[in-house]
Amino acid sequence: MIAVFGHRNPDTDAIASAMVYASLLSRQGVEAQAYRLGELNFETSYVLRELGLEAPDLLPELKAGTQVALVDHNESAQSAANLAELAVTRVVDHHKLGDLVTSDPPFLRFEPVGCTSTILLKLFREANLAVEPQDAKLMLSAILSDTLHFRSPTTTPDDRMAVEFLAPIAGIEDVEAYALAMFAAKSDLGDTPAAQLLKMDYKVFPFGDPAQRWGIGVIETTNPAYVFGRKAELLQAMDEARAEGGLNGVLLSVVDILNETNRTFILSATEHRVVQEAFGVETVDGVADLGDRISRKKQIVPALEAYFASGT
Template identity: 40%
Template structure:
């Protein structure tokens, strides 16, 4: 039997860093747990692990009835490690909407409306009076800067900022400098194939019985995708077909301009036009001030599709 601390599928930086740091906290408190990941580490996370000299968590693609899991950064079954239905869920630390995970027994479930799971993990170090090592502080800071897009995301709260500033001070790191270096290291456009671009930071959602897919890539300039839009749209249609989605949306988020180009499969054009009250042309529409999938896109789609 193993007890795993695990983030969501297609792990982003917060899912990896929150798993590593929360596992570290539990270990410091005497628990026998191990951080794992359920997918490939992205370029941004690779940069961070290298920067703070931390080994990547082991890849575990499926858990079994013998395993116990602590979920970080997600609480929806469709986003969790394969086999989650069999395993025992021990705890959940998250900052998303409350999803469909149910348990037979009472568990520790700590969900807070902050910008990053690692913000909550930092609070848990403090509440448990456990000192944060520089390595762990580096991971926590990086995850907060990543999830809040250096405090620019509307999901970012004062708590995220205060905690990030405290961690940066411990490390002697300049937040803006480091954040921009981190995001540049993570820019995915040139590294990935069009289909990988769509699924690199990707989640499925269930609404009224239908499944939709929502991917997001962050760029320093939305022009970065200009030359490959046709290939991206072809990949989007391919994924819709393969997975029998109602539709698929890709957000190309421009960090500096603070807006997102929303690209959508043919089957989702009408929903996007009605839900956001916009006109979609060539399967795309630019949404000013939209940076957060979780806070600005999913609630709008959810409201429209479940009304």
């Protein structure tokens, strides 16, 4: 039995890809079970509710040597706590390669596309396996989520082709309407505590050498006014996250999905200076307007990497 899971603070791709990859492996005769590394966000809950599916179980503590398959991540900081003791035999991912090492030749499939599920669809087609409606809807949801329905600069022609292929199998006639419903569900944050909002889509990145560690959260929403209404609480949650994590800095980007803008909450003078020098952007009232840089992976992290690599 191989345990399949995506990153901590799972998003729709992390959950959907784990479920679909486990399904693909099972159909190829490899016993596999999908797990999650945290609570579902509102978008993912909506997708699973639409499908009448339960969420995967939380990953239990795995014994050293257990075979695992990673989807949608590969860095230990985003993975199971005892990843170094586990046997990573498979990874399907669309992120840069971090600190992963393996003790045996693995199966790795990385492509610079917008979503892990886009790669999974290729695996189905290469294996000449028909895609079931449930898997199709999971993959399609993940692609719409990761690419913000093709708005993100991470979008590739492969992602568009995958959605075109999957929509009829998933029984989705109006992809635009389905995407808006997903984004509305994601934006319906209600009385979610600020600390939870911050951590909903939050990753810790090492930058520079010796490494600084920065926490970067993203809230993708169709209702930025709601998030700005909770700015004071969120800044406090960021301050606590920085202290608890022993981090050098914390940023929280509020991405307006429909207008494709990123306004980032700035915690203190350190973040102010780094954002000023890395992006050439000023902070006003604790907010830096990062314009159309809506992709953390493609537009935020690389700029910070370049800034810290320059030895400043």
